[in-house]
Amino acid sequence: MENITEILDKVxxxxxxxxxxxxxxxxxxxxxxxxxNAILKGEMDSSIMRQGLGHKFSEIVxxxxxxxxxxxxxxxxxxxxxxxxISFMEIISILENCSKLGVPxxxxxxxxxxxxx
Numbered sequence: 464m465e466n467i468t469e470i471l472d473k474v475x476x477x478x479x480x481x482x483x484x485x486x487x488x489x490x491x492x493x494x495x496x497x498x499x500n501a502i503l504k505g506e507m508d509s510s511i512m513r514q515g516l517g518h519k520f521s522e523i524v525x526x527x528x529x530x531x532x533x534x535x536x537x538x539x540x541x542x543x544x545x546x547x548x549i550s551f552m553e554i555i556s557i558l559e560n561c562s563k564l565g566v567p568x569x570x571x572x573x574x575x576x577x578x579x580x
Contacts, residue, residue, distance in 0.1 A: 471540040474547070486526055486546055489553035490519050496560035503564065522549045 476482040497515060501507045529545030532538040555576050562568045562578050572578070 468540045471543045474543050482542075482546055483526065483530070486522070486549040486553065489550055489557065490522060493553045493556045493560065494519060496557050496564070500560045500563050522552070525549060 476485070494515070498507075498512075501511075525545050526549060529542040533542035555578075558568060558572070558576060559578050562573065568578060
C-alpha cells in the first residue's frame with residue numbers, strides 16, 4: 464500500500480502558479496458568496512465578517528507555510544496538503560453558501576457534506 468507521500472507525489476498541477484492561485488481564488492469566492500448571502504438574508508454583521516476574515520487570513524498563512532516547507536526543506540507533500548486542505552474546505556463552504564442562497568445542490572452531495580439549507 465502506498466503511503467501518503469507517494470500518493471501526494473502523483474498530484475500534479477498545470478504549474479506552481481496555479482497551485483497557489485487555486486486556493487486563493489476559492490477563498491475569494493467564499494468571501495463573495497458569504498457576503499452576498501449575508502446581505503440578501505439581512506444578516507450582515509461586521510464582527511462575524513472580521514472573524515471570517517481572520518479565518519481566511521489563517522488559511523493564507525497555512526498556504527505560506529506550505530510554500531516555505533517546500534522551498535526551504537523540500538517538503539513538497541506539506542505544500543500539497545496545505546493546498547488540498549484549503550481548497551476542499553473552501554469548496555464545501557462555497558457550496559454551503561450557495562445552498563443557503565437557494566442554488567440547488569444534489570441531495571447526495573448535501574448528505575455527504577452535511578450541508579443544511
